[in-house]
Amino acid sequence: MRDIASNIGPVQAVAPQVLSATNTSAAIDLLGFNAAAVVVNTGAIVSSGDFTAKLQESDTTTSGDFTDVAAEHLVGSFPASLAADSVVKVGYIGHKRYVRTVITQNSGTSIAAGAVIVKGHPADAPVS
Numbered sequence: 001m002r003d004i005a006s007n008i009g010p011v012q013a014v015a016p017q018v019l020s021a022t023n024t025s026a027a028i029d030l031l032g033f034n035a036a037a038v039v040v041n042t043g044a045i046v047s048s049g050d051f052t053a054k055l056q057e058s059d060t061t062t063s064g065d066f067t068d069v070a071a072e073h074l075v076g077s078f079p080a081s082l083a084a085d086s087v088v089k090v091g092y093i094g095h096k097r098y099v100r101t102v103i104t105q106n107s108g109t110s111i112a113a114g115a116v117i118v119k120g121h122p123a124d125a126p127v128s
Contacts, residue, residue, distance in 0.1 A: 006126035009033060009119035013101045016041070016114035019051070022105050025115065027061040027098040033119035036092040037075075038101055042113045045084045049108030053078045053088065053115070057096035069094055082111060 009032075013025035030036055040053045055074070056066040071077065075091030082088070082103075092099060101115045 007120060007122060009122065009127045011117045011119065012114070013038070013117050014103065014113065014115040016043075016112070018110050018112050019103060019105065020110040023101075023103045023113075025101045027058065027066075027100050028117045028119075030097055030099060030119060032123045034121035034123070036099060036120065037118045038090050038092065038099075039116045039118060040078075040082065040088045040101070040103070040113060041115070042082050042084060042086050042088075042111060045082075045108065045111045047109035049111045050106040051082045051108075051111045051113070052080070052104045052106060053082055054102050054104070055090065055092060056100050056102060057092075057094050058098045058100075059096055061098055066098075066100060069099070081106075082113065084111075 011028050038055050055069045057069050058065040073094035
């Protein structure tokens with residue numbers, strides 16, 4: 001078996017928690033890595049909650065500069081609605097330095113969720 005842990009840089013975008021409103025993560029810097037993926041992990045959904053997830057990108061950390069990642073810069077896609085007790089992974093092949101996650105509440109009460117950005121193909125390995 002080959003070790004993958006020395007070649008990835010996971011960053012918590014959304015700490016696992018019960019979300020009762022839209023959550024926008026902080027900017028995640030991809031500098032020094034040539035690949036990334038987002039992993040969204042969900043738990044219980046309350047009162048027919050309808051939540052969606054997306055990835056945004058920017059060349060700066062300024063909030064207003066972020067735009068939704070175009071479908072051609074994603075490997076895979078986000079579901080139309082997040083399901084309870086599920087894991088969603090989507091690759092990012094865009095060229096911006098910063099990404100962030102957005103988990104949007106469309107209706108209902110809440111969802112237990114968290115998100116991790118997994119940075120890969122580091123310029124310098126191993127990654128600590």
